[in-house]
Amino acid sequence: MQELLKTIADRVIAGRVDAQSPHPPELAGQPGVKELVTQALDQGADPLTVLNQGLLAGMEVVGRQFRDCEIFIPDVLVACQAMRAGADLLRPHLREGGASPLGKFIIGTVKGDLHDIGKNLVSMMLEGAGFEIVDLGINVPEEKFVEAARAHPGVPIGLSALLSTTMVNMEKTIRALRAANLPGGVKTVIGGAPITQEFADQIGADAFAPDASLAVEAVKRLMAA
Ligand code: B12
Numbered sequence: 001m002q003e004l005l006k007t008i009a010d011r012v013i014a015g016r017v018d019a020q021s022p023h024p025p026e027l028a029g030q031p032g033v034k035e036l037v038t039q040a041l042d043q044g045a046d047p048l049t050v051l052n053q054g055l056l057a058g059m060e061v062v063g064r065q066f067r068d069c070e071i072f073i074p075d076v077l078v079a080c081q082a083m084r085a086g087a088d089l090l091r092p093h094l095r096e097g098g099a100s101p102l103g104k105f106i107i108g109t110v111k112g113d114l115h116d117i118g119k120n121l122v123s124m125m126l127e128g129a130g131f132e133i134v135d136l137g138i139n140v141p142e143e144k145f146v147e148a149a150r151a152h153p154g155v156p157i158g159l160s161a162l163l164s165t166t167m168v169n170m171e172k173t174i175r176a177l178r179a180a181n182l183p184g185g186v187k188t189v190i191g192g193a194p195i196t197q198e199f200a201d202q203i204g205a206d207a208f209a210p211d212a213s214l215a216v217e218a219v220k221r222l223m224a225a
Helices: 002-014 033-042 047-067 073-094 117-128 142-151 168-179 197-203 212-224
Strands: 103-109 131-135 157-160 188-191
Touching: 002 033, 002 047, 002 073, 033 047, 033 073, 047 073, 073 117, 103 117, 103 142, 117 131, 117 157, 117 212, 142 157, 142 168, 157 168, 168 188, 168 197, 188 197, 188 212
Parallel strands: 103 131, 103 157, 157 188
Antiparallel strands: none
């Protein structure tokens, strides 16, 4: 199984979605992430292990190579496509069988920021834990968060940011939510690669989680508080 998980990570890095995909030419005819994830699930692999040790392990390498300028935006985009194809297959398996909705959760990537893989993973894990997700998408302005909070009273809100230049928009969003003075207030949880607990405290977010699994716990804690 370890070998298969490693191959899944390698195929994410190579951006190979499936066996029919023309990219990359040197892997023509070879299985892609879709076939390999299906194979792992058929062999009884734990979906969370496939996510963490296959798909996310691959994305970690992609992140490092992008940072070190070894690969460029088009390479990152094909890797993201492969990662998404695998995540789509895992989604139904991550759902707790027939769990009744625990409540809703609003989530979006803040203004100026187009990164959505982390946000989508957090959504997927929360969905799996029994939450109904209201996904506002990417590049979400403060007003849209406020509008959603008004439409879904008492529902906690998750903010995602991946850029140091857009982290500041988390603070603006939290301020706008407070200024809207909604009955019962609004609880916020934030996350994204550059986000820390210290930053969350500094901007007055109610919670922070460094990854999708801990996000589920953080949201459950927020709702119980
Ligand atoms: C993929 C990627 C892209 C893709 C995005 C595709 C997409 N649909 O998302 C593309 C190619 C479009 C892109 C563009 C850019 N990117 Co980019 N990108 C990345 C990369 C390689 C991976 C990010 C990722 O998806 N990681 C995998 C996911 C699973 O991890 P994650 O997002 O951190 O999410 C986890 C946690 O953080 C947490 N989490 C995330 N959100 C939330 C929300 C809540 C509520 C909670 C609780 C938790 C939580 O849980 C998630 C799951 O465990 C990172 C490198 C890195 N190491 O992060 C750079 C990176 C983020 N990008 C970077 C840059 C600079 C850019 C560009 C400016 C590049 C350019 N010159 O144009 C543009 C900006 C575009 C924009 N306006 O947003 C920099 C940011 C540097 C900085 N400190 O600001 C990074 C760090 C790369 C680098 N080292 O230079 N990028």
